[in-house]
Structures are given as structure tokens and as C-alpha cells.
Amino acid sequence: MTVAVVRFGGSNCDRDTVQALESLGVDADLVWHEDGLPEDTDGVVLPGGFSYGDYLRAGAMAARSPVMEEVRAAAEDGVPVLGVCNGAQIGCEANFTPGAFTTNASARFQCEHVHVRVENADTPWTRDYEAGEVLELPIAHGEGRFEVDDDRLSALEDDDRILFRYCDESGAATDDANPNGSKHNVAGLTGDREHVAVMMPHPERVTLADIGGTDGRGVLSAFAD
Amino acid sequence: MTAYTATVTVRLKQGVLDPEAETTQRSLERLGFELEDLRSADQFEVDLDAADASSAEQRVTEMTERLLANPTIHDYEVAVAERES
Numbered sequence: 001m002t003v004a005v006v007r008f009g010g011s012n013c014d015r016d017t018v019q020a021l022e023s024l025g026v027d028a029d030l031v032w033h034e035d036g037l038p039e040d041t042d043g044v045v046l047p048g049g050f051s052y053g054d055y056l057r058a059g060a061m062a063a064r065s066p067v068m069e070e071v072r073a074a075a076e077d078g079v080p081v082l083g084v085c086n087g088a089q090i091g092c093e094a095n096f097t098p099g100a101f102t103t104n105a106s107a108r109f110q111c112e113h114v115h116v117r118v119e120n121a122d123t124p125w126t127r128d129y130e131a132g133e134v135l136e137l138p139i140a141h142g143e144g145r146f147e148v149d150d151d152r153l154s155a156l157e158d159d160d161r162i163l164f165r166y167c168d169e170s171g172a173a174t175d176d177a178n179p180n181g182s183k184h185n186v187a188g189l190t191g192d193r194e195h196v197a198v199m200m201p202h203p204e205r206v207t208l209a210d211i212g213g214t215d216g217r218g219v220l221s222a223f224a225d
Numbered sequence: 226m227t228a229y230t231a232t233v234t235v236r237l238k239q240g241v242l243d244p245e246a247e248t249t250q251r252s253l254e255r256l257g258f259e260l261e262d263l264r265s266a267d268q269f270e271v272d273l274d275a276a277d278a279s280s281a282e283q284r285v286t287e288m289t290e291r292l293l294a295n296p297t298i299h300d301y302e303v304a305v306a307e308r309e310s
Binding site: 064 | 242245247248291292297298
């Protein structure tokens with residue numbers, strides 16, 4: 001398994017992601033978006049950062065860059081694709097997943113640790129966890145509020161496509177535990193097919209015990225087979 | 226071909242929270258102004274040449290749907306006017 005970590009101008013979680021994957025024994029390479037996906041790509045991460053300076057809307061430009069058509073084709077062939085933070089914004093802008101990540105309710109950039117509850121443990125991204133398990137993950141975003149119309153949200157919930165919800169330490173998805181005003185506390189979700197997923201919190205930042213925890217390892221271990 | 230300027234206004238759909246507008250409103254109120262509400266919108270001016278106004282509008286509408294607006298959260302308007310070239 002070689003995972004392509006796609007680097008755009010302004011990506012800044014790309015090297016962390018490669019290191020995190022390698023700590024799990026997964027081969028990973030940085031791929032400059034203009035170079036296109038290597039032929040042996042069998043996983044894709046869209047990493048965090050500020051691609052294209054967040055011009056227009058976070059992720060809007062990167063979502064429409066040529067490499068994304070290659071990522072889309074790979075996803076259609078069954079290649080797992082994960083968008084984290086700016087990568088999640090790119091994934092929504094590219095319609096890999098429904099909804100949009102937009103300005104935090106606080107109107108501020110927020111960099112903090114939060115708790116999320118695993119909603120569906122029967123996906124490649126969550127199978128190392130139990131449903132209802134509470135993880136501590138970092139967020140670092142100004143535009144992470146999940147917006148989607150109510151009908152679409154109900155359909156996502158009915159189809160078990162919500163991966164994580166923001167919650168308090170005990171697992172209660174309250175308004176107080178919702179850092180950015182996301183609808184129904186949604187922190188991550190899957191696309192039409194479960195091997196495509198986006199999430200605002202950063203699993204790659206909590207993969208090594210020495211630097212703050214290992215709660216994110218389970219997400220990235222989707223690439224480990 | 227005729228020269229046109231299309232003005233695209235992109236605004237949040239009704240009911241979608243606009244934290245930046247709320248912050249701006251609070252700031253105006255702190256300055257002592259009285260107001261009921263404040264909404265923000267993005268405006269783009271696109272200069273283009275087209276056979277007629279309707280084909281200019283069609284092209285700019287496609288630009289808006291493909292990139293300038295995000296249909297999940299935005300409504301938009303396109304207004305086309307002839308431009309002095």
C-alpha cells in the first residue's frame with residue numbers, strides 16, 4: 001500500500017501525515033498536485049493547511065484542480081480517500097461528500113483539543129474503535145462548521161454516514177461541546193461509499209504517544225492493509 | 226460580439242449562520258449605530274465578450290455554479306450589462 005499525500009500550495013500537514021502513516025508501517029509519499037497521482041497509488045490523503053490561501057472559500061480552488069479528477073477516478077476504483085481539515089473542505093467542495101465546512105460560529109480560528117464520539121464503528125476509518133467510544137483529537141480551523149440542509153442531514157444519519165460527532169468527555173454531543181457550531185455536532189462523515197471520508201479534527205497529530213496521544217491511529221490504520 | 230460586464234452576487238442562503246456578519250453588526254452597534262440586521266454578500270464583476278446578453282448570462286451562470294458559489298450554502302444572482310469597451 002502506497003498512500004499519496006497530495007500537497008497543494010499552502011498545505012502544511014502533509015509531512016506530518018506521511019510521518020504518521022509511516023509510524024503505522026504504511027508507505028506514504030508526498031505528491032505535488034501538478035505531478036498527478038503515481039500509478040501505484042492505493043490510498044490518498046488530502047492533508048490540512050491553507051491551500052490557495054483559502055481564497056474564495058477554504059478548499060474551493062484545490063477542489064477544482066486537475067489532480068482531483070485523478071483522485072475522483074481512484075476513489076471510483078475503490079482506493080480509500082481521506083480528507084483532513086483543509087482536505088475535508090476540499091473533499092466537500094469537490095462533492096466527494098455532501099455539505100460544506102464554513103466559518104466557525106465563533107468567527108475565530110480555533111486551535112484546541114476536542115472530544116469526538118465514534119458514531120459508526122463499521123467503516124474502514126473507525127473499525128479500530130467501538131461505537132460510542134470517545135476520542136481526544138486536535139482541531140485547528142477557522143472554517144469547520146458543518147452545514148448541510150436538514151433533509152440531507154437526516155439522510156446521512158439514516159444511512160450511518162456520520163463518522164464522528166463533537167462531544168464532551170463523557171460522550172454527550174451537547175451544544176457546549178460543539179466547538180464550531182457544526183450541525184448536529186458533525187465532525188466527520190463518509191461519501192456515497194464508505195472508503196471516502198472527510199473529517200475536520202486531525203488524526204495524524206495524535207499518532208505518537210510521545211507527542212500527545214494515539215487516539216488518531218485508528219483512523220489512519222484504514223490504510224494499513 | 227458585444228462587451229458585457231456580469232455582476233454576480235453570492236450570498237448565504239436564508240437560515241445559514243453568518244458569524245462574520247454578526248460580528249460586523251456587533252461592531253457597528255458598539256460604534257453607536259442603530260440597525261436591525263446586517264447581511265454580507267460577495268460580489269464579482271466578470272468582463273466578457275459574447276454574442277448577446279443571454280449567452281453572456283448563461284456563461285457567467287455556469288462560472289457561478291462551477292466555482293463562485295457553493296450551492297450547499299449559497300444563493301446567487303447574475304446581472305448582465307453592456308460594457309463600454
